[in-house]
Amino acid sequence: MEKRILGLDPGLATLGFGVITCTQIANKVPETTVNMLDFGVIKTSADVEMGLRLCTLFDDLHTVMEEFQPDLVAIEKLFFYRMSSTILVAQARGVLILVLGQRRLPYVEFTPAQIKQALTGYGNADKLDVQEAVARELDLDEIPKPDDAADALAVALTASYQL
Template sequence: MIILGIDPGIAIVGYGIIECNGNHSKVIDYGCITTDADIFFPERLKIVYNGVIDIIDRYNPEEVALEELFFNKNVKTAIKVGHARGVEILACVNKNLPIYEYTPLQIKQSVVGYGRAEKRQVQEMVKILLNLKEIPKPDDAADALAVAICHGSSLNFKESFRMK
């Protein structure tokens, strides 16, 4: 199964594409969609939407996993990222892909085995689990790969995480 993991954002949207076969996962690609803060906000959303569509068209994932948003500081930023997450979801829906979402705690628990793991621990485990030579950069791409790994390890009970 080919899984697209997405770390939602507006300035940087991380994505990771993995192939899962049983307990084995291998990386196909990862990277980021970026938008400049100087660009008119609706145009940034269009860039994100088109970027997700391009990734889907290029890799034909069977399922999509997204990280749920978690903010406790800047409400204005949270709203903008929420808008971006909406267009990321819309792109997946328009391509008829099933979407699953996971909390940061669930992702850390799945990848590291500890829900309160530090970011560096998650990145190191992504490197190990996908047999990579180095930690994926930027951090948003590593986070997206972690989301995809989490979904891959949840395939036996994935319906409880399907976006409703």
């Protein structure tokens, strides 16, 4: 059975996405293979009015959902860093949750520490360790760029470990 997981790294200026497939192979000992389908980012410009930026996220998220038809969406939970940037990310995240609700898509959320723990075995791992783990797990020759897309793939991989 194959499941398609869309990982999302929420952001207003840059929202990362990564799509993987998980295929369970029914052997004596069940195995799961994971493959990357695609990754990328949705960008909005700070020069554009907030409502239009949120509309861009809304429209582009629908396009991503339509193209990849995920079975499950995995989202990085909001991390409180600076209040001003946290509010902006929260607004983008609201649009993301709205799109998922409209499409009746199930989703799971993970904190940054949960993602780091799942991929590296250490909840305080640095960004490079996580990115290297993503490349290794997906058998990639190099770390996906930009960072937001690599983070989204990390979220998707974390969800795949829960299946």
